[in-house]
Every structure is written in C-alpha cells, then in structure tokens.
Amino acid sequence: AQKVTQAQTEISVVEKEDVTLDCVYETRDTTYYLFWYKQPPSGELVFLIRRNSFDEQNEISGRYSWNFQKSTSSFNFTITASQVVDSAVYFCALSDYSGAGSYQLTFGKGTKLSVIP
Amino acid sequence: ETGVTQTPRHLVMGMTNKKSLKCEQHLGHNAMYWYKQSAKKPLELMFVYNFKEQTENNSVPSRFSPECPNSSHLFLHLHTLQPEDSALYLCASSQRGGLAGEADTQYFGPGTRLTVL
Numbered sequence: 001a002q003k004v005t006q007a008q009t010e011i012s013v014v015e016k017e018d019v020t021l022d023c024v025y026e027t028r029d030t031t032y033y034l035f036w037y038k039q040p041p042s043g044e045l046v047f048l049i050r051r052n053s054f055d056e057q058n059e060i061s062g063r064y065s066w067n068f069q070k071s072t073s074s075f076n077f078t079i080t081a082s083q084v085v086d087s088a089v090y091f092c093a094l095s096d097y098s099g100a101g102s103y104q105l106t107f108g109k110g111t112k113l114s115v116i117p
Numbered sequence: 118e119t120g121v122t123q124t125p126r127h128l129v130m131g132m133t134n135k136k137s138l139k140c141e142q143h144l145g146h147n148a149m150y151w152y153k154q155s156a157k158k159p160l161e162l163m164f165v166y167n168f169k170e171q172t173e174n175n176s177v178p179s180r181f182s183p184e185c186p187n188s189s190h191l192f193l194h195l196h197t198l199q200p201e202d203s204a205l206y207l208c209a210s211s212q213r214g215g216l217a218g219e220a221d222t223q224y225f226g227p228g229t230r231l232t233v234l
Contacts, residue, residue, distance in 0.1 A: 004159075033220035043205055045225035052219070091160070095220035103220035104173065107160040 002027045004094050006108035013082050014116050021077045021111045023092030029053075032096040033103065034075045036066065039089040039110070051075065082115045089113070119143050121226035123208050129232045130198065138193040138229045140208030147213060149191040150223060151183060154205040166191060167213075198233045205230050 003026040013019045025034065036048040049059065051068055059066045063080045079086055089110040095103045121142045130136050142149060151163040165173035166185040180202075182194040191208055209223040 031219075035222070037225075042227060043207075043230070044227040045207065045209075047222055047224060050220075050222050104162060104165070105160075105220075105223060109157075109159050 002029075002032075002094050002096050002106045004092050004106055004108035006090075006092055006111050008111045009109070010112045010114070012114045012116060015084060016081050018078060018080050019082050019113065021079075021090050021092075021113065023075045023077065023108060025073050025075065025092070025094045027094060027096045029096040032094060034068065035093040035095065035105065036075075036077050037091045037093065039091065041088070045091065048077075079113075082113075084115050084117050087113060087115045121208060121210055121224055123206075123226040123229050125229060126227065127230045127232075129234065130195070131234050132198060132200070134198075135194070135196040137195065138206055138208075138231075140191040140193075140226055142189055142191075142208075142210035142224075142226075144210055144224060146210040146224075147188050148211045148221075149185060149188070150209040150211075151181075151191065151193055152207040152209065152225075154207055154228070156204075160207070163193075195231075198231075200233050203231055203233045 005024045007022055032053045034051045037045040038048055039045050049066055056068050056070055065078045067076045089112045091110045092108045093105045095105050124139045148167045150165050153161045153163055162175050163177045164183045169185050180197050184192040205228045207228045208226045211221045211223045213221050
C-alpha cells in the first residue's frame, strides 16, 4: 500500500532563512506521481508541483526547489530566503495506480511552517 | 468565478439536522472529489466522480450522501451526523480523474468548516 511520511510536524524559521521540508514515500508501483500542496490559514490547498517517477530532474521555481531522489524514495521541498507569506501547512502527496482503474492521491500528514519576521 | 468554489464556508449543525455542501468548478474538468480533513489526520478521500459517475467510495458512512448532477457541480448531503464528523470538507476537481493512465493534478476549493453539535 502507498504511504507518505512527513516526519516534521512543525518547523519555525526566521525570515530569510532557508528551510527544507522532508517527504518520504512508499509505493510498489514503478509509475507514480508526487505532488506538493500549500495550505494557508484560509484552508484552500494550493498546488505547487507535480512530478512523475521517470523524471528525476530537480526543479526550481523562484524561491522554491524540489529534490527528487528515487534511491531514497524522497521528494524534499526547499524554500530559499523564506518570507512570512510562506507560513502555511505543506502537504506532500503520492498518486499511484489504485487498482480500481484510476490514480488517487495519498497525502502525508503535513508540515506546519511558521516564518517569524 | 474562477477555480473551485465551495459554499457555505462555515456550517454549524445539530446531530438531527439535514444540510448540504455545494462545490462548483469553473475549470472545465471531468472529475470531482470530496475529501475530509480532521485535526491531526491526513486528508481522507471520501468520494470520486468521473463524468458524473461515482467511481470511488472509500467506505464512507451512509450519513454522507454525494450527488453529482453534472461535471461542474458536486454536492455532499449530510444527515444525522456525529460530533466526530466535525472537520474541514474539501472539494477538488481534475481533468480526467486519473483514468487516462496517469495521475492528473487536483485543484482544491477553500473548504467548508463543519461543526456538529
């Protein structure tokens, strides 16, 4: 069965520090997809990135970067020069074949990031 | 309106009440989802609809009854709920519902914060 572990429950950093959010996943499939979502206090999950298992290239988008390591089943997320607006709960999610004819998301428990001014 | 909208944003109901949550997506997607987010628990998938047909029901109690009249609207009818059903209920939509041999990205609404007294 698929599983996503976000070992860090809460992290606090001072503004402008870099922070890395860890994500470790388990799946038996060779084809799967990984996602990160941001949930600010307003409640809406905001999509950040989608990555398939065949694309191990790291990705950078502005202050955000993602490190995908199949060898360690990890998909870590780094925020560079953090800002107060980055304060939110961040979810890592895995989508693999559900066996019911479709792919469905399994979420980790989330990491609450607090950026202190 | 753009994206995924949900109404109401907050709902307080007694255990004997009947109420409905509404979700509408303006993205032209064909799949819609209900998730439950409780404190300190991962997001739980409740129901999936693809092209108005229910394709997933993750052992949800019958006091939750979904309805999908068309690909843009999704309802969750609630009756005789329990206090443990208090949670944030999130709706999401995606293009193909993961049926096309790959996982597509789900876009979420802001959620309905439900309190059952």
